[in-house]
Amino acid sequence: MDISIFIPVFKESSQLDSMLEALDAQNVSKEIFVTIDQPTEEFSEKIQHLKTYNVHFLVNRDRIGKANALNATVKESTGKVLLFLDSDVCIPKDPDYLRKIVMDMQHADVLDIKKKVKKDKSFLSKMAYYEYLTFNISSWIASRFMHKCPAVNGAAFAIRREMYEKVGGFRKVIAEDIDIATRAFLRESSFAYTHDVYVENVVHSDWKKWFTQRRRWAIGQALWLKDWYRDLAKRFVKKPQVFLPSLFFLYPSVAVFVLSALVPSLWMYNSLLVFSLFLSVKFNIALPIFLVSLGTADLLKILLISMSSFAITAVVFYGFSRKLGFSDLKLHELFVYYFFYSSLWMIIVVVGHIQVLVFGKKAGPDWKT
Numbered sequence: 001m002d003i004s005i006f007i008p009v010f011k012e013s014s015q016l017d018s019m020l021e022a023l024d025a026q027n028v029s030k031e032i033f034v035t036i037d038q039p040t041e042e043f044s045e046k047i048q049h050l051k052t053y054n055v056h057f058l059v060n061r062d063r064i065g066k067a068n069a070l071n072a073t074v075k076e077s078t079g080k081v082l083l084f085l086d087s088d089v090c091i092p093k094d095p096d097y098l099r100k101i102v103m104d105m106q107h108a109d110v111l112d113i114k115k116k117v118k119k120d121k122s123f124l125s126k127m128a129y130y131e132y133l134t135f136n137i138s139s140w141i142a143s144r145f146m147h148k149c150p151a152v153n154g155a156a157f158a159i160r161r162e163m164y165e166k167v168g169g170f171r172k173v174i175a176e177d178i179d180i181a182t183r184a185f186l187r188e189s190s191f192a193y194t195h196d197v198y199v200e201n202v203v204h205s206d207w208k209k210w211f212t213q214r215r216r217w218a219i220g221q222a223l224w225l226k227d228w229y230r231d232l233a234k235r236f237v238k239k240p241q242v243f244l245p246s247l248f249f250l251y252p253s254v255a256v257f258v259l260s261a262l263v264p265s266l267w268m269y270n271s272l273l274v275f276s277l278f279l280s281v282k283f284n285i286a287l288p289i290f291l292v293s294l295g296t297a298d299l300l301k302i303l304l305i306s307m308s309s310f311a312i313t314a315v316v317f318y319g320f321s322r323k324l325g326f327s328d329l330k331l332h333e334l335f336v337y338y339f340f341y342s343s344l345w346m347i348i349v350v351v352g353h354i355q356v357l358v359f360g361k362k363a364g365p366d367w368k369t
Helices: 016-024 041-050 066-074 097-107 123-145 161-167 176-186 207-238 240-250 254-262 266-283 286-324 331-357
Strands: 003-010 030-037 055-060 081-085 110-117 156-160 191-201
Touching: 003 016, 003 066, 003 097, 016 030, 016 041, 030 041, 030 066, 041 055, 055 066, 066 176, 081 097, 081 161, 097 110, 097 156, 097 191, 110 123, 110 176, 123 191, 123 240, 123 286, 123 331, 156 161, 156 176, 161 176, 176 207, 207 240, 207 331, 286 331
Parallel strands: 003 030, 003 081, 030 055, 110 191
Antiparallel strands: 081 156, 110 156
16 A cells, blocks of 8 residues: 555544545545544444445544554554544545655655644634644744654654654654654654645634643643653754744744843843933933833833734744745734733643653543553
8 A cells, every 4th residue: 555544533523524535535545544442322323334435443442542542553554654644633625635645755754744723713713723833834944954853743644654663653652643753853764844735623612621632732742851851952952943943933922931031121221211311301300200110121121022022923923824825814813822822821831841840740631541
């Protein structure tokens, strides 16, 4: 086979039917595997209708975990290229979709596929649109300037069978997608990003589900960093000009905190002092102005840094959105994303790292490794 496709499902999936329809119509040599952990009764009945497609179904009545399920299923496959798709993504009905992936994999060991958001009217969907833009920007930068990348978004990515076997498949960790990409990265695998082929992610519109997912991501990220920080630090030192911009795009609001801490307040105090002196000469009201200035210098500094960094971010995001095909960028939504959503996500990440590094937490919520 040219390509083997793997779709892990936990309990049920509302997107699986349309995904299998699109995949089944592909004009390339392929095999499709759907692995289901603990299917609901309703979904078990639905599987019988989905068997009209040329698909291999592997059903686990007990939950064995995503990594175990995928590793077991890969052993049943024969494709040269292994494509992993989450069960909550949509793919376009393009008969050459898989062929394009196979062609891109001729010059890469790992391929990160462009992710968009199936946007609706919910607030979380609108925010996730910009979050997924940052994922794509980071992958594009790594592909363009390094041809290597220590991470992928597991919603849709491909890996050559030789590289998958070289790194020993998925490990039983929370962030199994990032982990396998890191091990391939340390084995000098070549990396590519394709924005001609894409998937659309269906994101949570419920805050409780979103929070549970993000806590799991944060803990998984912390455990991943704990395992690999020494090896990654060596690569970071060699290519800081690539890694630093990627970190900025993933956590844009961190720039405000860093600059506020690093930029000295003295320049603001001196500027306000000169301004007060000018007013005293002109209007003889320097003392109250000066006293107010002392109390607001730091606040004004943070405000200036915040608005300046947002303006720069907006320009850069607009440029990348045009380049990568994210044409629905809106300034007011980006403003909320920058100052609220990304800050909230960063706080969750920090808390997750504290839980892992200080309190020794080893598992994420609602996840089996």
